[in-house]
Amino acid sequence: MSVEPLRLYFRYAGLSLRSQLEYPASFWMLAVSHFITCGIEFVGVVALFDRFGGLRGWTLPQACLFYGIVHVAFALAEAVGRGFDVFPNLLRSGDFDRLLLRPRSTALQVAAQECQLMRVGRFAQGLGVLLWGASRVGVEWSLPNAALILLAVLGGACLFYGLFVLQATLAFWTIESLEVMNTMTYGGTETGQYPLTVYRPWFRRFFTFVVPLACMNYLPVNAVLGRLDPFGMPVLVQWAAPLAGVVFLVAALQCWKLGVRHYRSTGS
Amino acid sequence: MTAYLAIAGARLRALLQYRAAAAAGIVTHIFWGLIRMMIFEAFYRSSAAAQPMSYPEVVTYIWLGQATLALTLGSADMDVRAMVRTGTVAYEMVRPMDVYWTWFSRTIAARLAPMALQVVPVLLIGAMFGLGPPPTVASAAAWAAGTAGALLVTTALWTLASISLLWTISGEGVARLIPTLGYCFCGMLIPIPLMPPWAQPIVTALPFWTVMDAPFRLYLGHIPPEGAGIILLHQLAWTVGLVLFGRWLLGRAFGRLVVQGG
Numbered sequence: 001m002s003v004e005p006l007r008l009y010f011r012y013a014g015l016s017l018r019s020q021l022e023y024p025a026s027f028w029m030l031a032v033s034h035f036i037t038c039g040i041e042f043v044g045v046v047a048l049f050d051r052f053g054g055l056r057g058w059t060l061p062q063a064c065l066f067y068g069i070v071h072v073a074f075a076l077a078e079a080v081g082r083g084f085d086v087f088p089n090l091l092r093s094g095d096f097d098r099l100l101l102r103p104r105s106t107a108l109q110v111a112a113q114e115c116q117l118m119r120v121g122r123f124a125q126g127l128g129v130l131l132w133g134a135s136r137v138g139v140e141w142s143l144p145n146a147a148l149i150l151l152a153v154l155g156g157a158c159l160f161y162g163l164f165v166l167q168a169t170l171a172f173w174t175i176e177s178l179e180v181m182n183t184m185t186y187g188g189t190e191t192g193q194y195p196l197t198v199y200r201p202w203f204r205r206f207f208t209f210v211v212p213l214a215c216m217n218y219l220p221v222n223a224v225l226g227r228l229d230p231f232g233m234p235v236l237v238q239w240a241a242p243l244a245g246v247v248f249l250v251a252a253l254q255c256w257k258l259g260v261r262h263y264r265s266t267g268s
Numbered sequence: 269m270t271a272y273l274a275i276a277g278a279r280l281r282a283l284l285q286y287r288a289a290a291a292a293g294i295v296t297h298i299f300w301g302l303i304r305m306m307i308f309e310a311f312y313r314s315s316a317a318a319q320p321m322s323y324p325e326v327v328t329y330i331w332l333g334q335a336t337l338a339l340t341l342g343s344a345d346m347d348v349r350a351m352v353r354t355g356t357v358a359y360e361m362v363r364p365m366d367v368y369w370t371w372f373s374r375t376i377a378a379r380l381a382p383m384a385l386q387v388v389p390v391l392l393i394g395a396m397f398g399l400g401p402p403p404t405v406a407s408a409a410a411w412a413a414g415t416a417g418a419l420l421v422t423t424a425l426w427t428l429a430s431i432s433l434l435w436t437i438s439g440e441g442v443a444r445l446i447p448t449l450g451y452c453f454c455g456m457l458i459p460i461p462l463m464p465p466w467a468q469p470i471v472t473a474l475p476f477w478t479v480m481d482a483p484f485r486l487y488l489g490h491i492p493p494e495g496a497g498i499i500l501l502h503q504l505a506w507t508v509g510l511v512l513f514g515r516w517l518l519g520r521a522f523g524r525l526v527v528q529g530g
Binding site for chain 2: 179
């Protein structure tokens with residue numbers, strides 16, 4: 001793989017960022033309101049732990065690891081995947097045809113349309129919660145442990161990115177944005193804020209085998225905390241789990257290619 | 269008055285056409301309801317201490333919330349945003365109608381339409397997952413009356429969001445905060461009775477409280493049906509206050525409005 005596509009991507013993204021910073025007041029207001037919106041979720045988590053004392057043997061700092069990983073991962077995916085989010089508009093207006101004419105990958109061009117800097121709000125609050133939790137869980141942060149958390153965040157970002165790509169891919173067939181996919185993207189962050197064991201079995205299976213959320217969050221955190229997994233997953237699986245996110249993204253990009261091949265122009 | 273009713277009616281009929289969006293909303297609300305139910309179930313199983321609300325009450329509360337979520341969540345009026353961006357908002361000023369009430373009428377339709385399409389299906393599904401009946405018929409009637417009052421309060425709040433769009437070019441910062449504050453202080457984040465005791469008097473003084481938590485407590489019978497009158501007064505007072513504030517704000521906005529372009 002050459003670095004040229006990446007250079008091009010950063011060029012596009014840089015342009016998008018600079019255009020957003022042209023209106024600094026608007027940008028800051030968006031970022032701050034985004035920070036507050038996400039922060040309020042956390043206030044809810046704290047209030048519940050405060051009232052009930054614990055969650056089936058999990059403490060608040062431990063839950064913070066789950067919360068932090070999932071929100072940082074989602075913020076990363078959201079910032080660079082926004083192009084896929086607005087993709088149905090591109091499709092409906094027929095502007096996607098122009099992208100097809102250019103000698104570069106369509107996924108790259110769609111992704112690079114917009115890079116949303118305001119997502120720094122969610123990123124900052126997720127990171128804050130993650131660091132606070134990490135300092136309180138009583139785990140020695142050796143290099144492998146820290147690396148596993150970083151890997152979990154990156155794997156999670158890949159997973160959410162893959163979901164955005166799939167959502168956009170479906171638009172090739174429906175020509176409109178599929179809001180139902182929000183149950184997996186936003187629903188995934190909501191779900192991932194808590195250890196997956198608190199949910200019912202069917203729900204757990206869905207977020208393990210269909211959307212491998214457990215692999216970016218529940219399994220690695222268990223490994224770091226040295227907790228025995230109630231389902232008897234070997235330690236090796238806990239460590240390798242975040243890779244499932246990368247696999248998911250690769251698969252999603254293959255579906256995208258399929259969608260592009262299926263595409264027949266819509267515009268006038 | 270008839271003109272404003274006509275605007276609200278026309279908007280309502282237009283918005284009721286968006287059935288696919290409503291169906292997507294229903295699926296999402298149900299999914300969320302299930303997640304929240306499971307989280308609360310886990311918390312209730314973790315503690316033997318007595319709570320201000322029983323678990324079945326929380327489940328009922330969650331489903332009522334999911335069914336009427338469209339009152340609180342959503343985005344500001346897209347047409348107003350487009351008008352501000354393109355400058356056509358100036359046309360609003362030359363119409364022989366009061367701009368505030370025109371926007372208020374549009375907003376009431378925007379709040380009512382998605383809820384009208386979603387409330388019955390979500391309640392029916394909710395009934396399969398633990399939504400309990402109200403203790404008396406009077407409680408059900410009180411809930412319905414409270415929800416009608418809630419519609420007025422939330423419309424006044426969302427009209428403010430539209431007006432705030434006149435200040436910023438992308439116009440989203442402030443408008444985005446309204447659903448967030450609503451979500452936090454209406455009981456959707458966590459039911460108000462489960463909030464720390466010190467926070468409750470503050471929350472119940474805010475307008476958001478009357479949009480969801482108050483009607484739900486009427487349904488559950490926490491507030492007896494005779495208390496509905498006080499809730500309605502509370503809602504009316506907030507509506508009047510927010511309308512007066514909105515009108516003042518709109519007057520100021522139009523005082524400094526500069527329309528660009530030729």
